[in-house]
Amino acid sequence: MKAGGHELKGLMRYSGIQQLRTPLMALIDYRGFRLVAMSRLPINNSTLVYGSADAGEHVHADVEEFNQLMMLAARKINIKGHLCGRKDYNNYKTLYAPCDIEGHVGTDGEFYVLDLARVFPPTSDHDVRRSYLFKHFRPEFVRSYKKPLSSDAFSKFDGEADVNNAEVAEATEYLFQKLIPQFSTWLENNFTNLNLPRQFAELLHRYGVNIRYSGLVLEHVDTNNAELRSLLIHEMLARVAKNMLREKLRHTMRTRQTLEEDVFTLVITSFLNSILRSNSSFWTDALLEKLEDKYTHSTQAPEVGQSVSQLQLHVERVRLFARVQDLAGVVLTPSATEELYGHTRVAPALASASVAEAPFCVVPSDIASVVVMEKHANEISLAEGNALEIQAMDSLSDSVEAAQRLLNLAMTKFEQAIEATPDSHDIHNNYASVMHKHAMRLSSVVPVVKYLEQALEHYFLARNSRGLFQLAEDARASILPVVAWRDRDDVASYAKLALEHALVLLEDDDTPTHSGVDATVRGVCSALASVLLAAARNKNDDALYSVAGYHGRRSTTLMATPHARWVNSLQCDSDVAVALEAIASSPSLSSLDADCLYKRDLLSPEFLSALLINVKVRTVCLRKCYVTAHTLLSPLKKLGACVTRLDLAKNVQIPAADLCDLLVTCRNVTALDISYCAVNDAVMAAVPDLAVELSLRGCTELTERGLQRLCGRCIHLRRLDLSKIPNLFYVPFVTLDLEELSVRHSRQVNQTSVLLDTPRPSLRALSFSDTELTSGAAREACEQCPHLTRLDISACTAKIIRSIASLTELLCLELTPTHKSYVPDELLLGLAAACPSIHTLALPQMAFAPDAKGVSVLPASLTSLTSLSLAGNQITEEDAASLRTLAESGCCHHLKDLCLERFFVPINVLAGILGKNDGMTKLCLYQCKLPSDDWTHSASKKPITF
Numbered sequence: 001m002k003a004g005g006h007e008l009k010g011l012m013r014y015s016g017i018q019q020l021r022t023p024l025m026a027l028i029d030y031r032g033f034r035l036v037a038m039s040r041l042p043i044n045n046s047t048l049v050y051g052s053a054d055a056g057e058h059v060h061a062d063v064e065e066f067n068q069l070m071m072l073a074a075r076k077i078n079i080k081g082h083l084c085g086r087k088d089y090n091n092y093k094t095l096y097a098p099c100d101i102e103g104h105v106g107t108d109g110e111f112y113v114l115d116l117a118r119v120f121p122p123t124s125d126h127d128v129r130r131s132y133l134f135k136h137f138r139p140e141f142v143r144s145y146k147k148p149l150s151s152d153a154f155s156k157f158d159g160e161a162d163v164n165n166a167e168v169a170e171a172t173e174y175l176f177q178k179l180i181p182q183f184s185t186w187l188e189n190n191f192t193n194l195n196l197p198r199q200f201a202e203l204l205h206r207y208g209v210n211i212r213y214s215g216l217v218l219e220h221v222d223t224n225n226a227e228l229r230s231l232l233i234h235e236m237l238a239r240v241a242k243n244m245l246r247e248k249l250r251h252t253m254r255t256r257q258t259l260e261e262d263v264f265t266l267v268i269t270s271f272l273n274s275i276l277r278s279n280s281s282f283w284t285d286a287l288l289e290k291l292e293d294k295y296t297h298s299t300q301a302p303e304v305g306q307s308v309s310q311l312q313l314h315v316e317r318v319r320l321f322a323r324v325q326d327l328a329g330v331v332l333t334p335s336a337t338e339e340l341y342g343h344t345r346v347a348p349a350l351a352s353a354s355v356a357e358a359p360f361c362v363v364p365s366d367i368a369s370v371v372v373m374e375k376h377a378n379e380i381s382l383a384e385g386n387a388l389e390i391q392a393m394d395s396l397s398d399s400v401e402a403a404q405r406l407l408n409l410a411m412t413k414f415e416q417a418i419e420a421t422p423d424s425h426d427i428h429n430n431y432a433s434v435m436h437k438h439a440m441r442l443s444s445v446v447p448v449v450k451y452l453e454q455a456l457e458h459y460f461l462a463r464n465s466r467g468l469f470q471l472a473e474d475a476r477a478s479i480l481p482v483v484a485w486r487d488r489d490d491v492a493s494y495a496k497l498a499l500e501h502a503l504v505l506l507e508d509d510d511t512p513t514h515s516g517v518d519a520t521v522r523g524v525c526s527a528l529a530s531v532l533l534a535a536a537r538n539k540n541d542d543a544l545y546s547v548a549g550y551h552g553r554r555s556t557t558l559m560a561t562p563h564a565r566w567v568n569s570l571q572c573d574s575d576v577a578v579a580l581e582a583i584a585s586s587p588s589l590s591s592l593d594a595d596c597l598y599k600r601d602l603l604s605p606e607f608l609s610a611l612l613i614n615v616k617v618r619t620v621c622l623r624k625c626y627v628t629a630h631t632l633l634s635p636l637k638k639l640g641a642c643v644t645r646l647d648l649a650k651n652v653q654i655p656a657a658d659l660c661d662l663l664v665t666c667r668n669v670t671a672l673d674i675s676y677c678a679v680n681d682a683v684m685a686a687v688p689d690l691a692v693e694l695s696l697r698g699c700t701e702l703t704e705r706g707l708q709r710l711c712g713r714c715i716h717l718r719r720l721d722l723s724k725i726p727n728l729f730y731v732p733f734v735t736l737d738l739e740e741l742s743v744r745h746s747r748q749v750n751q752t753s754v755l756l757d758t759p760r761p762s763l764r765a766l767s768f769s770d771t772e773l774t775s776g777a778a779r780e781a782c783e784q785c786p787h788l789t790r791l792d793i794s795a796c797t798a799k800i801i802r803s804i805a806s807l808t809e810l811l812c813l814e815l816t817p818t819h820k821s822y823v824p825d826e827l828l829l830g831l832a833a834a835c836p837s838i839h840t841l842a843l844p845q846m847a848f849a850p851d852a853k854g855v856s857v858l859p860a861s862l863t864s865l866t867s868l869s870l871a872g873n874q875i876t877e878e879d880a881a882s883l884r885t886l887a888e889s890g891c892c893h894h895l896k897d898l899c900l901e902r903f904f905v906p907i908n909v910l911a912g913i914l915g916k917n918d919g920m921t922k923l924c925l926y927q928c929k930l931p932s933d934d935w936t937h938s939a940s941k942k943p944i945t946f
Contacts (some may be wrong), residue, residue, distance in 0.1 A: 001554055002134040004036045005375075010116025012378050012421055017073045021112045024380075031264055032249030041112050043104040050103025051095065056086040056157050059093045066103055066111055070096045076138070079119065080167075083159030092159040099157035116769065116900050121149040122170040123210075125296075128154045137171070140423040141179070141208030145171055155787040157657035175209070176216065183207045184220035191228050196237045197323060203769040206422035206461075211239070215295035232304055233314060236295050238323035241282070244290065245271050245328055262364065268330060269362045275321050276360060283308050309824070317383040329371030336366035378420040382427055385413030389434050396441065407438055411454070418458075428462035436467070440474050460501045468502035469524050471495075472531070496535065499528040525555035529580055542574070549573030591619030591645070621647035623673070644668055648694070649675040660686040675699065675721070681706030687714055695721040697742075711736055722746065723767075740765040744792070760785050767792035769814070790840075814842040842899075866894055871901035871924075899924040 004027050015022045045053070049062040050070060054476070061067050070602045074081060074096035084099035085092035095101070120142050122132035132154045133296075143151060149171055150164035158164050158802040183204070194203065201211055209217070212224055214260040218232045245268065250824050252267050274280035287308060293380040318340065325332070332340070340360045355787045388410035396403040412432040421427060454474055459467040475495035502524045532548035535541070552575045567579045582592055646669045648654065652686040653721040654662070662671075674683070675697035687694065691714045696702060702725055711717075716735050723744035738760065744767050762786040769792045782788065785927035790812035812837070817882050901924050 001341060004034050006117040006134065006136060007036070007115075008375060008377065008420075009139055010119035011114075012074055013077050013119065014116060015377060015379060016426070017069065017076065019111055020069055020073060021106075021110050022116075022377075023112075023114060024377065026374060026376040026380075029246075030370075031253060032246035032251075033253070041104070041114070042108045042110075043112055044105040044107070047104040047106055049105050050113075051097060052099050056084070056099050057089060057091075059085045059095070059099060060103075060863060061093045061095060063105060066105065067096075069111060070103065070113075073097075074148070076143075076717075078143050078145060078148050079118065079121070080150045080164065082150045082154060082164055084153060084157050086156065095692070098151035099155075118155075120153055121153050121168050121171075122153055122155075123175070124154065124165070124172040135210075135212070138205055138208045138210055138423070140205055143173075144208060145424060146879065157378060159852040161496075175213075179207065180209055180213060180216045181220045183209055187217070188221060188225055188228060191231070196231055198326075200231075200235055202419050202422055205419075212295060215292075215301070218301050229301070229303060230314065232318075233301070234316070234320055236291060237287075237315065237320055238327055240287070240290050240294055240598075241271075241275060241320070241324045242327040243294070244282075245324070264370075265364045265367050268367060269329075269364055272321060272330070272362045272826060273324070275324060276317050276362075278317075279311055283312060283603050287311075309325055314511075329373050331368045331371060332362075332366050333368045336362070363727065375420070378424065378427060379415040381413045381417035381420065382430065383433075385410045385417065386430070389438075390411060392438070400442070403442075410434065421932075423463075425462040428458040429464055429467065431465060432456075432458035432462060432464065432471075436471050436474070456498050456501065459498070460505070463505050465502040465505040466526070468498045468505070469527065472498035472502070472527055479903055493535075496528070496531045499524055499531060503528065522555045525551045529577075530584070533577060533581060537578075539789045540816075541801050545577050546573040548580070549575065549577035552576050592617050592621060618642055619645040621645075622651065623647050624650040624838035642668075645671040647671075647673040648677060649676055649697075654678060656680050656683055659683055663687060670716075681709065683712040685713070689713060690716060692716050693719040696725065697721050697723040698725075700724075737762050739763060740790075740793075742767040743771060744768070745770045755840055761787055764788060765790035765812075769793055812840040813838060837864050839864045840867040841865060842871075864894070865902070868895055869899035869901075871899050895920055897922045901925070 008025055008027055011022050011025055014020055021041075023041055026037045028035040028037060028870075048060055050060050050066050052059050071081065079096065081094055081096040083092040084095040097103075100115060100118060101113065102115045104112045104114075118133065118136075120139055122128055122136050125131055125135055128135070139151070147167065149168055150158055150160070152158035152162045153161070153168040186207075187203070204214070204217075206212060214232060214236050218229060218236075221229050221232065223229070248267055248271060249264060252264060255643040256263055271282070274282035277283075285308060288304070288311070291304070304311050322341070324330075388406050389405075392403045392406035392410060395406060411431075414427070414434070417427050418424070418431065435451045435455035435458070439455060442451070452471070455471050459471060476496065503521070529548045529552035532544050532551065535758070536544035537550060550573045553573065567576055567583075570576050570579060643666045646666055648659075648662075654677060659677060659679070660683055661672065663669075663683070667688050668690060669688045671693040672687065672691050672703070673695040674692075675695045677699065678699045678701070679696060679699035681703055684702075687710060694710075694717055696713070707722075713811040715736065718738060719740040720738055721742045723742050723746065725743075725746055737761055741763060742765075764787060766781070766785060766788055768781070792814040898920065
């Protein structure tokens with residue numbers, strides 16, 4: 001049976017060689033026998049041109065072209081060219097294959113190769129002179145070994161036996177002393193994350209270790225790791241038991257000479273019962289002999305000991321039964337499975353190991369079937385997998401469930417192909433690309449984590465760093481769809497893992513570096529830094545932030561740009577992370593915006609100095625950064641006239657005197673925000689004369705005297721924010737030609753003259769929300785500003801709201817009455833009639849009059865409306881009819897931005913708005929009672945940011 005398996009392994013390695021043809025082949029195991037099925041080839045005795053068909057009596061290497069193809073194949077497989085023949089015939093010729101291989105030029109002119117059972121060299125075990133025909137190295141080991149090995153080592157065909165035998169002995173020593181201990185260590189570190197025991201053989205083979213050396217693997221596993229040692233012992237016993245069952249089935253066929261199913265079913269049931277019984281014929285000393293014969297050093301394990309009784313203390317018979325059943329292809333009926341495994345609802349091979357001995361007896365009626373075990377070339381499984389994947393893609397438009405079923409079948413076929421040749425980069429790449437493609441295609445309708453996991457694993461096994469990089473980029477992009485909310489964190493983590501794996505491959509690559517490799521490493525490091533920065537934000541993890549800075553430094557090390565030089569000059573990795581975020585928010589680094597940074601408190605003096613001095617930043621936003629004047633003063637002095645926009649809002653720790661020094665240094669600042677700072681009247685004398693924009697929000701120490709000084713000096717001011725200043729009674733704006741003015745939340749504002757004592761045709765934006773203005777004062781203020789386009793009168797009385805009727809040019813309005821007053825329907829109708837061109841309307845927390853229709857009265861004539869906020873409106877289900885009216889009206893057909901925060905949303909309203917609006921780009925549903933998950937499928941088809 002071994003010869004057929006070796007033939008198939010050799011065939012699969014030659015099948016990928018161009019111009020060399022191999023036969024189709026399949027192995028069929030049934031009732032203990034193995035049938036080798038092979039296609040017929042157009043060859044005969046006269047077509048032999050390479051190798052020998054008579055045990056080395058005649059050796060051929062007759063066609064030079066064929067010889068060259070065999071040499072190329074040997075290089076790929078990593079086998080050695082050597083003198084082949086028989087010493088007694090003195091007929092040596094150099095072959096790059098075993099002597100008894102056969103190469104033919106078929107009658108059709110094609111090149112064929114067969115008899116490939118001895119392609120891979122034998123291991124130099126103690127009985128190598130007897131076992132060289134069937135105890136071979138794994139193809140994966142031969143391919144990755146440091147030097148080519150001779151296929152004919154330790155055989156009578158090798159004309160260079162002394163050298164070749166020594167090399168094979170050296171390779172065997174490397175396998176025993178280095179590779180197997182390495183695999184054992186890796187297995188100990190990772191076995192909890194693996195699908196064992198099903199994946200055990202594939203993992204062994206991927207490492208280049210034969211199954212027969214499982215005993216050596218066990219020998220190197222820590223004796224304290226009871227779980228893994230138990231798993232290995234059960235796996236070895238199960239495989240010995242499988243061979244014993246096959247032997248019994250062959251014996252039955254030979255002695256009974258019958259094909260009756262019942263006869264063989266009785267043999268199978270009897271054998272399976274013997275496993276479950278401690279005093280049966282299975283548990284004899286012969287079992288130890290078979291175990292040692294199949295697995296070297298297995299009986300030296302302390303769990304096995306020197307007797308079967310010692311072994312039985314460490315074996316759970318139901319667990320062993322399940323694995324034997326799986327390996328032998330025995331399928332029990334559902335009732336028998338339920339009775340034996342006790343409602344576990346898991347695969348038999350993974351049954352609970354908690355039962356030592358089951359009070360269960362298998363009878364023939366419990367055997368549902370015995371599966372015919374078959375193996376064939378990996379190309380067959382690969383072709384079937386690709387065909388099923390194409391069918392899955394075609395059926396996706398009809399049924400997602402059908403597509404997933406076909407894709408799962410395709411995954412099974414790909415895994416079969418990989419199990420046959422675990423080191424095939426092409427198959428791993430094929431499988432990974434299919435999983436990658438479907439993860440992206442299905443991300444909007446099903447969870448995609450399992451597809452990302454498979455793509456990640458097999459891109460890595462294929463050593464495809466570019467595939468991993470692209471997978472990470474696509475995974476990051478797939479986080480955005482609304483239906484990915486449920487597995488967004490997992491998708492992000494796989495993006496991070498993909499980039500880390502790509503970096504490992506690039507670092508392990510022994511090929512000489514060049515500009516292309518450097519660019520790839522730079523791209524991977526840069527993307528990894530971005531993913532880690534996002535993770536640091538989400539998890540509030542400073543350690544991740546520093547790791548992001550480390551990888552960001554690596555990406556900039558490979559660059560030759562001015563930014564790279566000063567970033568690399570930073571000593572702290574967290575400073576590098578801050579620099580990366582600053583660059584992300586402003587690639588040219590003309591501005592520094594702390595609002596875009598994860599940790600404002602990580603802004604060190606060294607970083608600020610390096611950034612402000614080396615990059616010549618023009619816009620500095622350090623809002624709520626808690627920086628000191630000492631930190632800022634030195635770099636700002638060196639910058640001189642470069643800074644034109646300065647935002648120091650909420651830096652309350654800067655004293656007024658130091659703030660004056662800073663402002664005197666920045667004389668060319670045109671936009672200044674010192675809201676909630678320690679601002680007094682003296683600071684107003686230091687405000688730059690060129691200031692055009694100024695925000696003094698929340699500067700509670702400021703008085704009218706300081707504002708008078710400001711208005712007399714800064715005659716270029718166009719935008720002024722005086723919100724939340726409690727001592728504001730009167731401000732002489734005569735000298736200023738303002739375009740925007742805000743006195744929000746200034747409760748002392750109660751006189752018309754405070755706002756506007758003369759006509760202001762240039763004023764375009766005005767906010768006096770939450771003030772004590774009378775309706776007459778508000779109306780007079782609006783009359784002084786006939787060209788207002790933006791008005792905020794939220795938290796004002798309904799009487800004040802009526803004063804806007806004269807503002808025919810109004811484009812943007814925020815309207816919220818106080819809790820003391822209601823908004824009647826006619827007021828909204830009058831608003832729509834007076835301002836037909838309005839494009840932004842905010843109606844949060846509206847208090848509608850009893851029996852009012854509310855926002856549904858907005859007419860369809862407001863076709864310019866692109867932004868609408870209804871946040872906080874506690875609308876009940878009974879109001880659904882009026883909301884449907886709003887959804888169907890013309891005013892919602894051109895919306896791009898809709899805010900329904902803290903809003904009850906009937907599903908038919910959302911469907912109406914989204915169904916009639918193809919241009920919406922932003923929808924806010926924060927703390928909103930969502931309709932149902934079904935709605936997300938239709939919403940995800942639109943390019944909307946949620």
